[in-house]
Amino acid sequence: MRAEIIAVGTEILLGxxxxxxxTFLSKELANLGIEVYYQSVVGDNRDxxxxxxxxxxxxxxxxxxxGGLGPTEDDLTKQVVAEHVGESLIxxxxxxxxxxxxxxxxxxxxxxxxxxxxxILTNSQALQNPTGLAVGIFYTAEESQTTYLLLxxxxxxxxxxxxxxxxxxxxxxxxxxxxxxxxxxxxxxxGESRLVTELSDLIATQVNPTIAxxxxxxxxxxxxxxxxxxxxxxxxxxDDLETKIQTRVGNYFYGYGEDNSLVKVxxxxxxxxxxxxxxxxxxxxxxxxxxxxxxxxxxxxFPGGFVTYSAxxxxxxxxxxxxxxxxxxxxxxxxxxxxxxxxxxxxxxxxALAFTGVAGPDELEGQAVGSFWxxxxxxxxxxxxxYQVAGNRETIQNRAVMAGxxxxxxxxxx
Amino acid sequence: MRAEIIAVGTEILLGxxxxxxxTFLSKELANLGIEVYYQSVVGDNRDxxxxxxxxxxxxxxxxxxxGGLGPTEDDLTKQVVAEHVGESLIxxxxxxxxxxxxxxxxxxxxxxxxxxxxxILTNSQALQNPTGLAVGIFYTAEESQTTYLLLxxxxxxxxxxxxxxxxxxxxxxxxxxxxxxxxxxxxxxxGESRLVTELSDLIATQVNPTIAxxxxxxxxxxxxxxxxxxxxxxxxxxDDLETKIQTRVGNYFYGYGEDNSLVKVxxxxxxxxxxxxxxxxxxxxxxxxxxxxxxxxxxxxFPGGFVTYSAxxxxxxxxxxxxxxxxxxxxxxxxxxxxxxxxxxxxxxxxALAFTGVAGPDELEGQAVGSFWxxxxxxxxxxxxxYQVAGNRETIQNRAVMAGxxxxxxxxxx
Numbered sequence: 001m002r003a004e005i006i007a008v009g010t011e012i013l014l015g016x017x018x019x020x021x022x023t024f025l026s027k028e029l030a031n032l033g034i035e036v037y038y039q040s041v042v043g044d045n046r047d048x049x050x051x052x053x054x055x056x057x058x059x060x061x062x063x064x065x066x067g068g069l070g071p072t073e074d075d076l077t078k079q080v081v082a083e084h085v086g087e088s089l090i091x092x093x094x095x096x097x098x099x100x101x102x103x104x105x106x107x108x109x110x111x112x113x114x115x116x117x118x119x120i121l122t123n124s125q126a127l128q129n130p131t132g133l134a135v136g137i138f139y140t141a142e143e144s145q146t147t148y149l150l151l152x153x154x155x156x157x158x159x160x161x162x163x164x165x166x167x168x169x170x171x172x173x174x175x176x177x178x179x180x181x182x183x184x185x186x187x188x189x190x191g192e193s194r195l196v197t198e199l200s201d202l203i204a205t206q207v208n209p210t211i212a213x214x215x216x217x218x219x220x221x222x223x224x225x226x227x228x229x230x231x232x233x234x235x236x237x238x239d240d241l242e243t244k245i246q247t248r249v250g251n252y253f254y255g256y257g258e259d260n261s262l263v264k265v266x267x268x269x270x271x272x273x274x275x276x277x278x279x280x281x282x283x284x285x286x287x288x289x290x291x292x293x294x295x296x297x298x299x300x301x302f303p304g305g306f307v308t309y310s311a312x313x314x315x316x317x318x319x320x321x322x323x324x325x326x327x328x329x330x331x332x333x334x335x336x337x338x339x340x341x342x343x344x345x346x347x348x349x350x351x352a353l354a355f356t357g358v359a360g361p362d363e364l365e366g367q368a369v370g371s372f373w374x375x376x377x378x379x380x381x382x383x384x385x386x387y388q389v390a391g392n393r394e395t396i397q398n399r400a401v402m403a404g405x406x407x408x409x410x411x412x413x414x
Numbered sequence: 415m416r417a418e419i420i421a422v423g424t425e426i427l428l429g430x431x432x433x434x435x436x437t438f439l440s441k442e443l444a445n446l447g448i449e450v451y452y453q454s455v456v457g458d459n460r461d462x463x464x465x466x467x468x469x470x471x472x473x474x475x476x477x478x479x480x481g482g483l484g485p486t487e488d489d490l491t492k493q494v495v496a497e498h499v500g501e502s503l504i505x506x507x508x509x510x511x512x513x514x515x516x517x518x519x520x521x522x523x524x525x526x527x528x529x530x531x532x533x534i535l536t537n538s539q540a541l542q543n544p545t546g547l548a549v550g551i552f553y554t555a556e557e558s559q560t561t562y563l564l565l566x567x568x569x570x571x572x573x574x575x576x577x578x579x580x581x582x583x584x585x586x587x588x589x590x591x592x593x594x595x596x597x598x599x600x601x602x603x604x605g606e607s608r609l610v611t612e613l614s615d616l617i618a619t620q621v622n623p624t625i626a627x628x629x630x631x632x633x634x635x636x637x638x639x640x641x642x643x644x645x646x647x648x649x650x651x652x653d654d655l656e657t658k659i660q661t662r663v664g665n666y667f668y669g670y671g672e673d674n675s676l677v678k679v680x681x682x683x684x685x686x687x688x689x690x691x692x693x694x695x696x697x698x699x700x701x702x703x704x705x706x707x708x709x710x711x712x713x714x715x716f717p718g719g720f721v722t723y724s725a726x727x728x729x730x731x732x733x734x735x736x737x738x739x740x741x742x743x744x745x746x747x748x749x750x751x752x753x754x755x756x757x758x759x760x761x762x763x764x765x766a767l768a769f770t771g772v773a774g775p776d777e778l779e780g781q782a783v784g785s786f787w788x789x790x791x792x793x794x795x796x797x798x799x800x801y802q803v804a805g806n807r808e809t810i811q812n813r814a815v816m817a818g819x820x821x822x823x824x825x826x827x828x
Contacts, residue, residue, distance in 0.1 A: 010626070011626075011628060012437075012453065013440055013450045013451065013453060014440055014441070014444050015436075015437045015438065015440030015441030015442070015450075016441075016628070016672075017437075018432060018433075018437045019432075019433055019436065019453070022426075022429075022433065023426075023431075023432045023433070024429065025429070026426070026428060026429030027428070027429030027430075029429075030428050030429060036428070037427065037456075037457065037462060038427075038454060038455065038466075039427060039433070039454065040452060040454040040455070041436070041452065041453035041454070042451070042452060043451065048451060048452070055469060059465075070606070070607075071606070071607040072607065072610045072627065073610070073614075073617070073618070074627075102804055105802065105804055106802075106803070106804065108608075111607055111611045113610070113611065130806075131805070131809070154629075212430070214430070281700075282718075284704075284707065285703055285706060285707020285708075285712075285718075286700030286701070286703035286706075286707055286719075287704045287707065288700075289699055289700035289704075289721045290698075290699055290700040290701045290704040292699060292700075293698065293700055293701065293721075293723065293773075293811070294808060294811070296773070296774065296775050296776075296807055298699075298723075299723055299724060302699075303727045304720070304721045304722045304723040304724055304727035304728075304731065305721045306718070306719075306720060306721070306731070307693075307703045307707075307718045307719045307720070307721065308718045309707065309712075309716055309717055309718040310713060310717035310718055312762075313718035313719075313761060316760065316761070316762075317718065317731075317760065317761075346730065346731070347727060347730070347731075348726075359707075359710070360710065361710050362710075393708070394708065397707070397708075
């Protein structure tokens with residue numbers, strides 16, 4: 001089972017966007033036990049795409065194409081593949097209906113080229129697009145048995161389509177007697193190199209299950225993968241390896257699963273315990289609350305909060321005494337504790353997080369870029385924590401947000 | 415002059431690392447006026463790399479390889495290229511000396527395989543590595559005149575080598591009298607398919623400059639690119655085409671440049687006019703303020719604001735009369751206008767944006783997912799605007815944030 005990935009898009013060849021789709025798809029296929037032997041990129045050009053298909057069909061059983069399913073003249077992946085395999089293009093009824101519906105809802109006249117997006121090959125399987133309009137295609141050529149998988153280019157459309165529609169099909173089609181079973185462990189507060197060092201002998205000697213570390217933004221995950229014939233056999237093998245890992249680095253472990261995050265774990269803990277949180281954000285200017293707001297149903301644990309970016313709004317919104325700010329400054333233990341206490345009182349919640357510090361690029365109140373305070377108020381009082389991190393504005397703000405969630409998580413599980 | 419890039423490395427095919435080298439190299443080559451027609455990735459495998467070279471030499475004049483120059487058994491790019499072009503491998507004297515020196519300094523015995531890194535092809539030009547030990551290679555085959563450029567895989571080594579050694583060589587070898595000059599126009603409030611339809615005849619007939627549309631999240635950009643001999647000649651050609659475009663779709667145009675955004679344009683306008691803005695966010699839970707907070711120096715135009723996710727915080731934080739909410743609900747024109755007026759008053763700013771609506775996944779107050787109100791308060795009073803958009807929670811929130819910035823931009827330029 002040899003696969004290759006062809007990304008279609010001149011903007012990749014111009015270096016304007018990074019080909020993260022290839023990375024995502026490679027990972028997905030690897031998880032399904034399908035080996036990717038080549039990745040390639042061609043521009044929005046009929047002849048060169050055709051040439052690439054000719055090369056690919058000689059060497060691969062599964063050809064995954066992404067990009068070029070949109071409504072513009074540049075989008076020609078479907079047309080070229082149809083011609084290459086000798087099929088016609090027809091409208092997918094479901095996709096067509098969704099597009100018509102979309103036009104009505106947006107109160108917008110649909111142009112003729114809109115309907116290019118909902119074309120599929122004859123004798124193919126349509127892949128619905130949960131987050132967009134372009135329909136994907138799964139097609140196996142009768143004679144050569146080469147499979148063509150056509151996916152949309154925007155990662156926001158490609159990823160859900162891959163997870164929801166393609167994974168089940170590939171599992172079914174390429175099912176082997178042994179399958180891969182994975183478990184993802186998530187760690188916060190430990191860097192990838194230290195995690196790998198702590199586990200180096202395990203990583204080097206483990207064959208089945210294997211351990212694959214991935215550094216993500218502000219966290220590290222470990223994917224344990226075992227190849228075996230049933231989920232019942234996989235479980236104990238994964239349990240055994242996980243126990244060894246947890247013994248060494250369990251203090252940094254916060255949760256399971258690819259589709260998980262520190263924020264989700266914290267919100268689940270709040271829901272479970274029936275507690276609510278608010279925030280007063282200076283340094284992070286709403287980023288902590290925005291992370292909460294991304295999750296649906298968060299209103300039961302988060303009623304709202306404050307963005308107090310200036311000294312004056314700390315005084316006006318939070319009723320902090322201006323003499324406190326005059327005496328200690330806004331980037332201070334005293335200020336962050338007052339922010340946490342006051343926001344908790346005003347929002348009538350169980351917990352309040354407060355953030356104040358220097359996101360940069362310039363120093364503030366004589367304090368270096370990357371230094372910040374986080375305060376946590378609860379019914380037991382208030383605690384405050386000082387951090388000094390390196391990085392640019394975005395990195396510093398994101399690290400502060402994550403540190404805030406970690407403080408709250410530790411409070412919730414203590 | 416056709417170029418292609420081949421990255422060598424199994425870790426890319428497994429999705430463990432993103433192929434950012436291809437992006438960097440594509441951008442570098444584009445800036446030199448060299449067109450990249452293909453990117454590809456092969457694993458650390460002799461036969462497949464050889465096969466890829468055979469494909470590449472048929473279609474490209476310049477083949478850029480990156481990765482596989484290191485000291486391990488997996489590193490075989492030099493060996494395969496040497497075999498392919500019929501040259502031998504010899505030590506590069508400068509690189510050899512540097513390696514010996516490094517061994518002494520590190521007080522470390524060098525193993526035989528260390529010296530694989532400093533091999534070059536006979537009849538090639540060595541490219542010194544300012545940040546590592548592997549020597550790069552620039553080689554042109556005498557008969558076919560195909561050029562092979564071999565670069566190390568780690569971006570920290572590849573990038574300085576490209577900038578310091580390769581750029582000057584390529585400029586000299588491939589210097590053309592004409593270069594590429596680009597201008598990026600940014601549009602908000604018009605979809606890609608409609609923009610392309612409005613400009614279809616221009617896009618189809620324009621050869622120099624060319625027009626390339628790109629759909630980004632919530633906006634569309636057009637890149638106009640002209641190939642000519644000087645910036646002085648490029649300017650009027652781009653101006654002329656831009657005028658034609660602005661005549662048709664100028665109403666949706668908001669700014670220039672690759673590294674620009676609606677938020678940046680709004681913040682620049684606020685700074686220019688010495689005005690300040692606040693926000694009261696329900697639907698968007700801090701996302702509008704978070705977008706402002708991402709920009710450094712925003713404190714002069716944004717003192718802070720409110721996240722009023724629940725009805726109670728709208729009453730408590732913003733002092734909105736609870737009878738108003740009882741009568742009209744939180745997703746209402748009355749509520750959004752009150753939120754805007756009250757937050758503007760409390761934050762003492764020139765403008766206030768308020769957001770309330772249904773982000774989903776469930777309906778709220780009998781209103782459909784994706785329906786929302788935005789209010790804009792200023793010294794002239796308050797206006798409110800109803801929207802109904804399709805998409806998931808994240809899409810709806812992001813579209814609301816952008817719509818808010820657009821309302822403010824129009825207010826600031828009116």
